[in-house]
Structure formats: structure tokens, C-alpha cells
Amino acid sequence: MSQHAERSKLGTILTIVFIVALLMGPGPGVMLVRGTTFLGFPAIYAWGLLWYAVEVAVVVIAFCCVWTDDDAEGADTDSVSA
Amino acid sequence: MHSFSFLRHPLLAAEDTLGESVSDLGSTPYYVMVGYLVLLLVLGLFGWLKSKSGEEDYYLAGRSQGWMVSSLTIMATFFSSFALLGAPGLVYREGVVFALFSLNVPVAGLSVYLLGARIWKLGRKFGYVTPGDMVADYYGSKSSLRLLVAVAAVLYAIPYVVMQIQAGGLLSQDLFGEEYFDRGAIILAGITTLYIMIGGMRSVAWTDLIQGLLLIAGMLVSGFAMFLVFDGPGNFAEAITTELPESSLTVPGTTGLWTWPMLFTVCLLGSVGSMVQPAQWMRFYSAKDTKTLKRGALVFAAVLTTCFILGVMLIGLAGQVLYPLEYSAQETVAQKDGETLVDAGPQKLDQPVPEEFQEHFKFVPADPAKPGSTGQVTWKWSGKSKEFDAESTVTRLSALSDNAAYKAAVGKLPESITEGKRRPGVAPNPNVSEFDAILVTVLKKQLPARLGSFGALFASLIFVAIMAASMSTADSNLHAMSAVLTRDIYDQFIDKNASENRRVWVGRIVIMLATALALAAVIYGRNPEITAKYDFMKMIAKMGLMAIAFSAQLLPIAIDILFLRKGTGKGAAVGLAIGLLATFLMGPLFGILADATQISVLQDLVKTFGGLKFANMHGSVWGLVLNVPVFVLVSLVTAKPDPEKVRQYEEVLSR
Incomplete structure (x- = not known):
């Protein structure tokens, strides 16, 4: 599998994970939270921390492994006036 | 089971015994704030000395901003008084449920790269300055689309500037006394206007750099300060879980507003809507390269979410313990x-x-x-x-x-x-002037009591961070609005042959007029009759969410140009017009208009449109529900954009 295809596959996986995190964190998934506390923390806050970690991890992985196409895009790009 | 007894937290009892000295920060805030304001003016002057003549330099700093400046100016524009006053204010009112709002920040971070890099490529290739430049050029629209994009920009920018100026007043009021509200608002508005007018985007970006660093520090430190106040994170968590009522610890929060559809639509559309607003759009143009935006996205998602969820949100929760609702x-x-x-x-x-x-x-x-x-x-x-x-x-x-x-x-x-x-x-508790004042109240009263003069300095620096958050957003929006009104309105409809120098001066006048209008709205909005009826006029976060509903109407156009390229100019124009109209009619501004004019037909329409809201969701949804289908349907039956332009766009974006 080429590097581009691998990146594309990883990008798809990350997109799905991010959407799931969004649906679970502030989306309908929040209705799964039962009770007011979890390990001494407010349960909703602990829930938010969990999906915060997932969302940030997705962005970090995307930064390191997926967003590589544009590294060469710099100030030397041709430009024309509008 | 409920108790009628008004229990006082032990920390408040300590505050009482210390008397006035606890709430007295001495003259420290004056020195710190004066020092900060002088620094801003020096940076504004420096931006002016470094500037070159011409619109591209005044509005986009010559498209040369590196990743540090770009990241911080994008962050500082995104984070406003909403972050440092509004968000803790809503957590104080609604409870822990609003802390989930922090999860919108990684979505905004992703947008910095996914939308920003594409906007940068097109801006670089075709020399665009405003969002209207790109939209009008791609769809081949001479005037209508530019005008509508400018309307969306103004409907977003004015409330956003209003709430930043309001924050300056609120901060002054809570630090120095109620009579200082107007003076604080005027000083914040005046100094912000001055340095934008002097140095344009360069001054705005450099001041944003300092302001961005200050607000990151302020948000994190204010959360950390709560651990000091409660003698450790364990005690803090225990106080919250044992002393707050159940409504403060569960969905949908105290007032029942924050059901999951509201949370979800705010996190998704609020964040992306903030990223296609004109000030951010122009920041994408002004970046040096796409690597800059890539790094900016990472910093944005990782650092700023942390600032929210582990920082400033904790103040609202602490506030509910210390100053019960x-x-x-x-x-x-x-x-x-x-x-x-x-x-x-x-x-x-x-x-x-x-x-x-x-x-x-x-x-x-x-x-x-x-x-x-x-x-x-x-x-x-x-x-x-x-x-x-x-x-x-x-x-x-x-x-x-x-x-x-x-x-x-x-x-x-x-x-x-x-x-x-x-x-x-x-x-709010009688000791807290309004919900948005919870951060100022907690820090002003608790930090000096716990840490003495070091606490006073600590609190003063966080107050400067609030000023920084407000000014950095106000400057960006004023600057972007001046660009939009000058290039998309003045240049197109009033004086097509104006020189660049003249257009820059027109932009400066726009900044002055917009600031004066926003300042008048802040002072008029303090009228108790207004705030009693429309709490969005009093609550910073609510005003911010209302403003974002307008900028979110640009999303279908942005997605079409940057990713799909299936729509037409007429489809975009009709969809955007209907989206903006629906957002206006379903939002609080229409209610204010109906009340101000006392026209019974309008008042009946307010009730009718209010009844059409079939779910509790962010205001942008009502516009997008019409905007998107109308855009698609009209695009199916109208002429496509110039194929050569579409090909050029595809070529640039495929690189």
C-alpha cells in the first residue's frame, strides 16, 4: 500500500473517531451519563475530559501522520491579482 | 428535599473576618492595567513604523505572518471575553453541563487547517483580501453576493464588538465601582480603535500575540487558582460534588437550556461558524504558508481546549460553591x-x-x-x-x-x-453583580485573602488577560469589518476609482463609526428594562452565540467553494439571503425590533416564528435549515460558474 493510501486510510479512521467523540461528548452520548459523580468528580465533567482527550489525540495524530501534503506550500507560490 | 437556610461557605466566612482588605486589591490593578495599555499603544506604533503603504499590507500584513503570530492571532480572535467572562458566567449559571462546551474547541482547531489551508491557497493565488473577494470572484457575482457576505460580516462583527466593549465596562465596574462601567467601556473601545487605525493588521496581529499569550496564561492560571483557594484539587472536587444541587451537576443544567441538541449544535456549528467569520478568513489569507496553519491548528486544538476545560471553566463551578445561586x-x-x-x-x-x-x-x-x-x-x-x-x-x-x-x-x-x-x-448570589462577573468576583475576593499581595498581583494579571481577550477580538473584528465595508461596499458601490490610500482611510473611518455604534449599544443595553427582557444583552456568552448564528450562514458557500464546487452564484446568493433572514427572524434581534417599533404585526410574527422552533438548538440551525436546501435547489436550475474559474480552483486546491 502506498504512503498516500495509508495516510488516506488513517485519515478516514481519524475522521470517524472524531465524529464519534463529538456525538458522544456534547452530543446524544451525554445522555448515557448516569449519576452525578464518578471517582469523586462530577460525572459530566469526567465524561467531558474523556472525549476531550480523544478529540485532542485525533488532532495530534492527524498533525503528525496525515497532514503532510502541504509542507511544501510556501511563500513562493505563484500569485495573480484578483 | 430543599433547605431554605442560606449557608455560607467557610471560605466566605474567612473573607468576612478579613473585612474590606480582602476585596481591596490596592492600586495594583491600576498599575498593571496602565502598563498593559501603554504596551499596546507602543506595539501599535511599532506596527505603523514597520508598515508599508497599500491595502494588502494594512489588511493582511503583506501575507507574511509566521506560525507563532498566526496561531496566536487566530486564537486571540476566537477567544474573547466569551472565554474569560462569558463561559465561566454560563457555568456559574448552568452548572457543569456548560463545561462540555469546551469540546467545540478541537472542532475549531481542525477547521483552522481543513478550511484555513484551502482559503490560504486560493487567497494567495488570486490575491484576495476579504471573504467577499473570493466568493464574488468564484461565482462571477458582481454585487449581490459581495453585499450579502458583507451583511453577514456586519451582523456577526457588531454584536461581537459590543460584547468585548461590554466586558471592559464590566471589569471596571467590578474592580473600581459601578460608576466606572461607562469609563471602562470607553477606554477599552478608544485604545483598541487607536492602535488598529495606526498600524492595521500588523498592529492587530502583534498586539494579538501578546494578548494571546496573556489569555492562555490567564485561563490556565485562573483554574489553577481555584485549587489554591480550595486547598487542592481533591477538596475542590469534593466541594463541587457535595455542595452543588443536582441540577448543577446534570444535563440540561439549571435552567434546562442545555439539552444535548443545543450542546451538540453549539459545539459543531458554533465553532465552525466562528472559523468562517471574516476576521478569521482574513487571518488565513495573511498566514505565511500552510505549514503555519497546520501548526496553528495543533496549538489551537491542544492548548486552547486545555485552557477551557482545565482552566477557566473551573471558576464557574467554584463560584457556585462560594456564591450559591x-x-x-x-x-x-x-x-x-x-x-x-x-x-x-x-x-x-x-x-x-x-x-x-x-x-x-x-x-x-x-x-x-x-x-x-x-x-x-x-x-x-x-x-x-x-x-x-x-x-x-x-x-x-x-x-x-x-x-x-x-x-x-x-x-x-x-x-x-x-x-x-x-x-x-x-x-446570581447578591455578592455577585451578574453571572458574567463571577470570575472577577472570585479572584478579587479570594486570591488576596489566600495569597496576600502576591494574590493581588496574580488577580490583576488575570484581569489584564480579560482585557486582552476582549481587545484582541474587538480589534480583529473591527479591522475585518473595515476591510469588508471598504472593499465590498465602498469600492463596489460608492467610489470604484478610489485610490488604495483613500480606501485605507475609509476603512479607518469605518472602524471609528463601528466602535461608536457598538459603544452606544453597550450603554443603551445597560437599561434594566432591556436586560430584564433580553438576557442576551446582559450575558456575554449568549450574545456571542447569537452573533455566530449569522456567520455560520457562510458555511454552505465556504464548503461549496473549498470542497464541492457544485453550486451556482444565484443559489449561493438566495440561500445566504434566506439563511440570514431566517436567523434574524428566529433570533432575539427581531424581538427587539418588534418591541422598539411597537408594530403589532411584528410582535405577532415574533410569536409565530418562536413557535416554529421544533427543538432546542443553536440559532444557526434555523437559518441553515433553509439556507442549504435553497442553495441546492436554486443551483440545480441556474447557470454554473465559469468552467475556467472552476478548473483554476480545482488545480490550486489539488496541489
């Missing part, structure tokens, strides 16, 4: 059909209200002089109440009169409070 449930003493006014309720109670209830229970009889007037019973209680027996108290209050309507109204009170059928009214 005041709740009230109100029931109408109803008049049934065919009953006389006397039947509808007593003019006075048969027995006096028992002493232990006097602070909490109030009966207001109907006014015989006013036809249709009804009586009311109100029940107030404190946020940390846990020991009140609703049933026995209602029994005792019912016994105060034999009137059936009165008894029925009192009998409904526990239903409102305990069964959640109707959410109680909520007000």
Missing part, C-alpha cells in the same frame, strides 16, 4: 373562566407568613384596578439548600389563606422545584 419558583394565582377577581385570589393573607419563611416566600395579590390582573406566589431559595421539606412547608403556607386559587398556586410550587416540570428562575 438564588433560585425562585413563581406561580400565578389563577383566575378561572367566569370567576370574579376576588374569587381568583385573596387581597391579603388571613395569617402572617411564618418568620422562618419570610425571607423566601412572597405573595403579591392581583390588582383590582387592572382588569385581568393576577396574583403571584414566589418562593426563593439558595443553591446549596438540601434540608428543606417541600411537602410540609407547602402545607403550612397553604394554611395562610382559605382561598382556593391561592391554595392551588402554593400547591404547585414543589412541582416546579422538585419534579423539573418547570425550571425555576435563577439569579
Whole structure:
């Protein structure tokens, strides 16, 4: 599998994970939270921390492994006036 | 079970014993703030010295901003007084549920790269300055689309500037006294205007750099400060979980507003809507390269989310422990059909209200002089109440009169409070001037008490961070609005042959006029009659969310140009027009217009449109529900953009 295809596959996986995190964190998934506390923390806050970690991890992985196409895009790009 | 006893937190008891010295920060805030404002003016001057003549330099700093400046100016534009005053204010009012709002930040971070890099490529290739430049050029629209994009920009920018100026007033009021509100607002507006006018984008970006660093530090430090106040994270968590009422720890929060559809739509559309607003769009143009935006996205998602969820959100929760909310449930003493006014309720109670209830229970009889007037019973209680027996108290209050309507109204009170059928009214603690003031109140009163003069300095620096957050967003929006109105309105419709120098000066005048308008709105908006009816005029976060609903209407166009390229100019224009109109009609601004004009047709329409909201969701949804299908349908039957332009775009974006 080429590097581009691998990146594309990883990008798809990350997109799905991010959407799931969004649906679970502030989306309908929040209705799964039962009770007011979890390990001494407010349960909703602990829930938010969990999906915060997932969302940030997705962005970090995307930064390191997926967003590589544009590294060469710099100030030397041709430009024309509008 | 609820208690009517107004418990005072032990930390507040300590505050009382220390007396005035606790809330007195001395002259430290003056020195720190004056130093900060002078620094801003110096940076503005420096930006002017480094600037070159011409619009591209004034509006985009010559498209040369590196990743550090770009990241921080994008962050500082995104984070405003909403982050440092509004968000803790809403957590203070609604409870822990609003902390989930932090999860919108990684979505915005992703947008910095996914939308920003594409906008940068097109801006670089075709020399665009405003969003309207790109939209009009791609769709081949001469005027209508530019005009509509400018309208969306103004509808977003004005409320956003209003709330930043409001924050300056609020900060001054809580630090120096109520009479300082106007002065604080004027100083913030004046200095911001001055340095934008002097140095344009360069000054804005450099001041944003300092302001961005300050607000990151301020957000994190203010959360950390709460651990100091409560003697460690363990005690802090324990205080929250044991002392807050259940409504503050669960969905949908104290007032019942934050159901999951509202949270979800705010996190998704609010964040992306903020990223396509003109000031951010222009920041994408002004970046040096796409690597800059890639790094910016990472910093944005990782650092800023942390600042929110582990920083400033904790202040709101601490506030609820330290300064419990005041709740009230109100029931109408109803008049049934065919009953006389006397039947509808007593003019006075048969027995006096028992002493232990006097602070909490109030009966207001109907006014015989006013036809249709009804009586009311109100029940107030404190946020940390846990020991009140609703049933026995209602029994005792019912016994105060034999009137059936009165008894029925009192009998409904526990239903409102305990069964959640109707959410109680909520007000800040009497020691907190308004919800948005919770951060200032907590820090001003707690830090000097815990850390002495170091605490005063600490608190003063966080207050400067609030100023920084407000000014950095106000400057970006004013600057972007001046670009939009100059290039998309003045240049297109008023004077097509104006020189670049003249256009820059027109932009400066726009900045002055927009600031004056925003300042007038802030001062007019302090009218108690206005704030009582429209709490978005008083609550920073609500005004911010209202503004974002307008900029989010640019999303279908942005997605079409950057990813799909299937739409047409007419489709984009009609969709955007209808989206903006629907957002206006379904939002609070239409209500204000109807009230101000007293036109009965408008007032009826406000009720009609309010009734069309089939779910509790962010205001942008109502516009997008019409915007997107209209855009698609009109695009199916109208002429496509110039194929050569589409090909050029595809070529640039495929690189």
C-alpha cells in the first residue's frame, strides 16, 4: 500500500473517531451519563475530559501522520491579482 | 428535599473576618492595567513604523505572518471575553453541563487547517483580501453576493464588538465601582480603535500575540487558582460534588437550556461558524504558508481546549460553591373562566407568613384596578439548600389563606422545584453583580485573602488577560469589518476609482463609526428594562452565540467553494439571503425590533416564528435549515460558474 493510501486510510479512521467523540461528548452520548459523580468528580465533567482527550489525540495524530501534503506550500507560490 | 437556610461557605466566612482588605486589591490593578495599555499603544506604533503603504499590507500584513503570530492571532480572535467572562458566567449559571462546551474547541482547531489551508491557497493565488473577494470572484457575482457576505460580516462583527466593549465596562465596574462601567467601556473601545487605525493588521496581529499569550496564561492560571483557594484539587472536587444541587451537576443544567441538541449544535456549528467569520478568513489569507496553519491548528486544538476545560471553566463551578445561586419558583394565582377577581385570589393573607419563611416566600395579590390582573406566589431559595421539606412547608403556607386559587398556586410550587416540570428562575448570589462577573468576583475576593499581595498581583494579571481577550477580538473584528465595508461596499458601490490610500482611510473611518455604534449599544443595553427582557444583552456568552448564528450562514458557500464546487452564484446568493433572514427572524434581534417599533404585526410574527422552533438548538440551525436546501435547489436550475474559474480552483486546491 502506498504512503498516500495509508495516510488516506488513517485519515478516514481519524475522521470517524472524531465524529464519534463529538456525538458522544456534547452530543446524544451525554445522555448515557448516569449519576452525578464518578471517582469523586462530577460525572459530566469526567465524561467531558474523556472525549476531550480523544478529540485532542485525533488532532495530534492527524498533525503528525496525515497532514503532510502541504509542507511544501510556501511563500513562493505563484500569485495573480484578483 | 430543599433547605431554605442560606449557608455560607467557610471560605466566605474567612473573607468576612478579613473585612474590606480582602476585596481591596490596592492600586495594583491600576498599575498593571496602565502598563498593559501603554504596551499596546507602543506595539501599535511599532506596527505603523514597520508598515508599508497599500491595502494588502494594512489588511493582511503583506501575507507574511509566521506560525507563532498566526496561531496566536487566530486564537486571540476566537477567544474573547466569551472565554474569560462569558463561559465561566454560563457555568456559574448552568452548572457543569456548560463545561462540555469546551469540546467545540478541537472542532475549531481542525477547521483552522481543513478550511484555513484551502482559503490560504486560493487567497494567495488570486490575491484576495476579504471573504467577499473570493466568493464574488468564484461565482462571477458582481454585487449581490459581495453585499450579502458583507451583511453577514456586519451582523456577526457588531454584536461581537459590543460584547468585548461590554466586558471592559464590566471589569471596571467590578474592580473600581459601578460608576466606572461607562469609563471602562470607553477606554477599552478608544485604545483598541487607536492602535488598529495606526498600524492595521500588523498592529492587530502583534498586539494579538501578546494578548494571546496573556489569555492562555490567564485561563490556565485562573483554574489553577481555584485549587489554591480550595486547598487542592481533591477538596475542590469534593466541594463541587457535595455542595452543588443536582441540577448543577446534570444535563440540561439549571435552567434546562442545555439539552444535548443545543450542546451538540453549539459545539459543531458554533465553532465552525466562528472559523468562517471574516476576521478569521482574513487571518488565513495573511498566514505565511500552510505549514503555519497546520501548526496553528495543533496549538489551537491542544492548548486552547486545555485552557477551557482545565482552566477557566473551573471558576464557574467554584463560584457556585462560594456564591450559591438564588433560585425562585413563581406561580400565578389563577383566575378561572367566569370567576370574579376576588374569587381568583385573596387581597391579603388571613395569617402572617411564618418568620422562618419570610425571607423566601412572597405573595403579591392581583390588582383590582387592572382588569385581568393576577396574583403571584414566589418562593426563593439558595443553591446549596438540601434540608428543606417541600411537602410540609407547602402545607403550612397553604394554611395562610382559605382561598382556593391561592391554595392551588402554593400547591404547585414543589412541582416546579422538585419534579423539573418547570425550571425555576435563577439569579446570581447578591455578592455577585451578574453571572458574567463571577470570575472577577472570585479572584478579587479570594486570591488576596489566600495569597496576600502576591494574590493581588496574580488577580490583576488575570484581569489584564480579560482585557486582552476582549481587545484582541474587538480589534480583529473591527479591522475585518473595515476591510469588508471598504472593499465590498465602498469600492463596489460608492467610489470604484478610489485610490488604495483613500480606501485605507475609509476603512479607518469605518472602524471609528463601528466602535461608536457598538459603544452606544453597550450603554443603551445597560437599561434594566432591556436586560430584564433580553438576557442576551446582559450575558456575554449568549450574545456571542447569537452573533455566530449569522456567520455560520457562510458555511454552505465556504464548503461549496473549498470542497464541492457544485453550486451556482444565484443559489449561493438566495440561500445566504434566506439563511440570514431566517436567523434574524428566529433570533432575539427581531424581538427587539418588534418591541422598539411597537408594530403589532411584528410582535405577532415574533410569536409565530418562536413557535416554529421544533427543538432546542443553536440559532444557526434555523437559518441553515433553509439556507442549504435553497442553495441546492436554486443551483440545480441556474447557470454554473465559469468552467475556467472552476478548473483554476480545482488545480490550486489539488496541489
